[in-house]
Amino acid sequence: MTSAPVAPKTTSTGPTRPTTSLAERGAAFVVRWGFIGVTVALIAFFVITEPNFRTVDNVFGMLKFIAPTAIAGLGVMLAITVGGIDLSVGASAGFAVSIAAWTMVIGNQVGVVAIGVVLLGGLLIGGLNAFLIVVARIPDLLATLATSFVIVGLKLLIVDGKSISSQMSLSDGSTAPGKFTADYLWLDRGSLGPIPVPVIIFIAITALLWFILERTRWGRALYAVGANAEAARLAGIRVQLYRTVAYMGCGLLASIAGLLLGARIGQGDVSAGNSLLLDAVAVALVGVSVLGIGRPNAWGTALGAILIAVMVTGFTMVGLPYYAQDFGKGIVLLIALLFSFTFSRRRTVVTAGSTTAS
Amino acid sequence: MIDSSIPEGGELATLSPVVSLSGVSVAYGSNVVLTDVTLDFFPGRITALLGANGAGKSTLIKALSGANPRYSGDIAIDGTVLHLSSPVLAKAHGISTVHQKVADGIVPGLSIAENVVLDDLANASRHPLRNTKQSFLDARAALATLGLDWPDSLLAQDAARLSISDAQLLVLARALRGTPRLLILDEPTSALTAAEADRLFDVLRALRDTGLSIVYVSHRFGEIEALADRVVVLRDGLVQHSSERPFAWHEILHDMLGRATELEQTRVDVRRGQGVVARVHGVPLLPAAAPLDLEVRTGEVLGILGLIGAGKSELAELLAGLARPASGSLELDGEPYTPKRPSDALRSGVVLVPEDRQRQALLPGWSVAHNISIPFLKISSALGTLRTSRETSRAREVIDSLGVVTAGPNASIDDLSGGNQQKVVVGRWLSASPRLALLDEPFRGVDISARREIGDRLKELVATGDAGAVVLSSDVDEILEVADRIIVLVAGVVELDAYADETDRASIVGAFLGARTRDQRSTHDEGHPK
Numbered sequence: 056m057t058s059a060p061v062a063p064k065t066t067s068t069g070p071t072r073p074t075t076s077l078a079e080r081g082a083a084f085v086v087r088w089g090f091i092g093v094t095v096a097l098i099a100f101f102v103i104t105e106p107n108f109r110t111v112d113n114v115f116g117m118l119k120f121i122a123p124t125a126i127a128g129l130g131v132m133l134a135i136t137v138g139g140i141d142l143s144v145g146a147s148a149g150f151a152v153s154i155a156a157w158t159m160v161i162g163n164q165v166g167v168v169a170i171g172v173v174l175l176g177g178l179l180i181g182g183l184n185a186f187l188i189v190v191a192r193i194p195d196l197l198a199t200l201a202t203s204f205v206i207v208g209l210k211l212l213i214v215d216g217k218s219i220s221s222q223m224s225l226s227d228g229s230t231a232p233g234k235f236t237a238d239y240l241w242l243d244r245g246s247l248g249p250i251p252v253p254v255i256i257f258i259a260i261t262a263l264l265w266f267i268l269e270r271t272r273w274g275r276a277l278y279a280v281g282a283n284a285e286a287a288r289l290a291g292i293r294v295q296l297y298r299t300v301a302y303m304g305c306g307l308l309a310s311i312a313g314l315l316l317g318a319r320i321g322q323g324d325v326s327a328g329n330s331l332l333l334d335a336v337a338v339a340l341v342g343v344s345v346l347g348i349g350r351p352n353a354w355g356t357a358l359g360a361i362l363i364a365v366m367v368t369g370f371t372m373v374g375l376p377y378y379a380q381d382f383g384k385g386i387v388l389l390i391a392l393l394f395s396f397t398f399s400r401r402r403t404v405v406t407a408g409s410t411t412a413s
Numbered sequence: 414m415i416d417s418s419i420p421e422g423g424e425l426a427t428l429s430p431v432v433s434l435s436g437v438s439v440a441y442g443s444n445v446v447l448t449d450v451t452l453d454f455f456p457g458r459i460t461a462l463l464g465a466n467g468a469g470k471s472t473l474i475k476a477l478s479g480a481n482p483r484y485s486g487d488i489a490i491d492g493t494v495l496h497l498s499s500p501v502l503a504k505a506h507g508i509s510t511v512h513q514k515v516a517d518g519i520v521p522g523l524s525i526a527e528n529v530v531l532d533d534l535a536n537a538s539r540h541p542l543r544n545t546k547q548s549f550l551d552a553r554a555a556l557a558t559l560g561l562d563w564p565d566s567l568l569a570q571d572a573a574r575l576s577i578s579d580a581q582l583l584v585l586a587r588a589l590r591g592t593p594r595l596l597i598l599d600e601p602t603s604a605l606t607a608a609e610a611d612r613l614f615d616v617l618r619a620l621r622d623t624g625l626s627i628v629y630v631s632h633r634f635g636e637i638e639a640l641a642d643r644v645v646v647l648r649d650g651l652v653q654h655s656s657e658r659p660f661a662w663h664e665i666l667h668d669m670l671g672r673a674t675e676l677e678q679t680r681v682d683v684r685r686g687q688g689v690v691a692r693v694h695g696v697p698l699l700p701a702a703a704p705l706d707l708e709v710r711t712g713e714v715l716g717i718l719g720l721i722g723a724g725k726s727e728l729a730e731l732l733a734g735l736a737r738p739a740s741g742s743l744e745l746d747g748e749p750y751t752p753k754r755p756s757d758a759l760r761s762g763v764v765l766v767p768e769d770r771q772r773q774a775l776l777p778g779w780s781v782a783h784n785i786s787i788p789f790l791k792i793s794s795a796l797g798t799l800r801t802s803r804e805t806s807r808a809r810e811v812i813d814s815l816g817v818v819t820a821g822p823n824a825s826i827d828d829l830s831g832g833n834q835q836k837v838v839v840g841r842w843l844s845a846s847p848r849l850a851l852l853d854e855p856f857r858g859v860d861i862s863a864r865r866e867i868g869d870r871l872k873e874l875v876a877t878g879d880a881g882a883v884v885l886s887s888d889v890d891e892i893l894e895v896a897d898r899i900i901v902l903v904a905g906v907v908e909l910d911a912y913a914d915e916t917d918r919a920s921i922v923g924a925f926l927g928a929r930t931r932d933q934r935s936t937h938d939e940g941h942p943k
Binding site for chain 1: 733735754755758759760765767772774775779786787788790793794799
């Protein structure tokens, strides 16, 4: 509507600078630092009460333990960045575990080949998700839920529903030709200096994603697609392409998470990855709020994962039963969501479950 | 604004209004969109409500239908002032509304009968078990008020299978259940063919004769001429005009499109372009419209004036690579121009400031600088890495050239006023020194100073002599203020093409009227089916 001289319109020329009251600034401070404060307090509590907690081994142990979750969470973060969600990361990781084992044990290949096959599989799964969401226009939540069933089913068909271990006996009575090779197991057991390989991969991927998202034009375009897909399209951004890339990246990261998981277990456990999905989504959502940024981001996601590692490890040391951990994780996620959606002045761009626009 | 001259004489004059509004205003935040509206709606009369985009029509309808309880002033039904706090309450007091999008009023998956009696399903006092037999009876009774006799076998079918005109009748039948006193119809013919529209008009005339008061919103003057007893024009949230038959169309259009009080001086600085930057060759803008030929020249601001549905946005979308021409061709700088997507248009130097700032242009929560740099990420980066200094300097350029009032490039776009947000959007697109800048309703929700600054920036752009600018608007004065050359577009056809100093407001309004008389004639040519 255009303004008329008669109408008492107050489309002011000045910016509506909010007068930040003390309460508002306090709230902003809590949103910005509250989560980190909680993490630090938790760590401090465990450091004081549990001597074992403060050892270097434990620090790396915790990071190593959480690496697969964190990497899968970074994948979910990518999907959230373009305004979507991916519920197939758990299934993709489990698929990776079994396929890596199958390639090495049944296919008698070395670990490097298995890794290549798994990464390719991850990209294909991501591509399938992208096709269903971007081209076939199925809402992301439903598409990835369906593909996760397909992926799990396909995995079970390939491995005959069995966990694959080195030199296992096959149905025809013979022994499987291959075994988990050392180069594959190095993914879990190797280390560079004091730092275990999974921790290096975790930190490297986080840093790389942070750089891409925050510092490059491709990252900016990904965020723009999530913030306002129509505006991004009119600004000349190939929205469909970026969404495809995000889902393929998510598939790739989920398969990397599966590789680390498989190397840790040392066999192709068919149930591996089952619990990964909820943790990965939780970590990505916590990541949105952790630093008060209000949008998905790599370091926030990593911090979210670390917070969960601290909780799980600490609670275990304190002697809480394992079944209490889910309760703790749930509370943490709820608090994170309250920070993102309820207390924060910023608009949160998580639109998980949104249907494909444009 | 009480009707003083009721043509039928004494009988009607003694009737009291069904619904009367006095001093009704609506404001969204500090933005006043409806100001002190005082209107009476009498039984047995059809009132046509006219107004350009954003004139306040929908706001008025929302207040009347209970969809927006946050109005001030009084709405009285049969002389009793009530607060219409919900659509259910409004309907209970006899105000029934048929909204523009028919599809939104139909629940697919439910039968036609259930759709007719839909309100009962939401009615808490009804028996919770659905009684199919009863709903069929009720549905048939409701359809009978429109003279429709749909058999039970049809009523049992999924409502999603109805044609659009039958669906229109369905929602109308639903609106007429419980015998309303006031029926509001928002552009009921926008999806109907001429014959279907005539069928609807017969129904409406019959309803009027039973004493129903009808509010009819439409952009089609021919329909209003054929149907209405009274015309009310809204502009900028104010009632600008209210008159009885016979309608003085010239005056109505004038009141609807213009802002005569504001500025009436003639432009002296009209530029005439030299070269041709873009050419449209035989492209029909609307499905049924004649092919359009159009030339955009460099060195001038072309103002295209048209109401909703005239094909303005369609033209902008064609040139910006959002849609492809059904037939005909586009030319840019004498070369064939076939943009497949916005990025192609952008590469060719064609930019579009879209109509809907919030939905199509702004990135909420982002800084001013990041909002400005989004189409230019490639130029703003080296080896893919974004250079903050480049983004900031571009943002400063935009802020300075348009006088954007903001704390700086890093301020959040959300903290800017609407006018300044629009300046950011316009500045974003003009900062690329485009060959052709298309601005679709760039002055909507923008105060006068921002309008001036945007207009000046446009003139600055074309003054270089090798760029063209097109402003598309439904407001005569916006166009008169900014455009060097003016095109009036009606139903996808150019009705006027002249330089601003060769024409005046009267001729421009006349161009709309010329189209109206044809429109009216064609409506009559269709004839009545009954």
